[in-house]
Amino acid sequence: MKQQEVFRALADPTRRAILKRLQNGALNAGEIGALFDITGASLSHHFMVLKQADLVRTERRGRNIVYSLNSTVMEDLTRMVLDLIPAGSRRGGSK
Amino acid sequence: MKQQEVFRALADPTRRAILKRLQNGALNAGEIGALFDITGASLSHHFMVLKQADLVRTERRGRNIVYSLNSTVMEDLTRMVLDLIPAGSRRGGSK
């Protein structure tokens, strides 16, 4: 698991916003780009960071490249964060 | 809540290691310093970042300054991360 890459990826607000948008389903680069005031090149850089962290998956679909959340690593993320939190402070308590 | 500061603070491996150490109870700067191969000044910088994110609390105790986890914000952290994760991927499922 790429713990360092994951936390690094989450450190940027634009990347967190991208992840949030992808919760409602996959989007291609252009669609995501329309949501942020940033050049396509910068967006592409963020995609690369998210991919290196395995947080998103890509799939070419005709002329577009579609981004979607990698839910497997999302579960890893949950685990990594819970690991930072003392048992007593966890919501819901036990596990 | 200082979402950006929290995620930024977690992006550094030394700071995550500090948080992990503090799970077993409060420690003063010197004790933490003994655990890392880093100068006190650098440590102090990390403490400041963690404090800005409200992840740790400090209390002077005689000659030492004691660091402890701020469990309130630790709960906020849980919430912030869960917020990034699609409902279907959450461990344990529901909430």
Added chain:
DNA sequence: GCAATATTTAGATGATTGTCTAAACATGAG
């Protein structure tokens, strides 16, 4: 094959970051 569209790569730039050394500040002991 060519033109248009979608995305990435290359290279540059300014800002932020983690680290260091040296100096300053704060506290308790004698």
Added chain:
DNA sequence: CTCATGTTTAGACAATCATCTAAATATTGC
């Protein structure tokens, strides 16, 4: 009060980062 100890502040430096513009690559439609 002064000294030793513990911690932070100041200032500098190299590395990393987010962003940009310009150019390159990939794909589809004609």
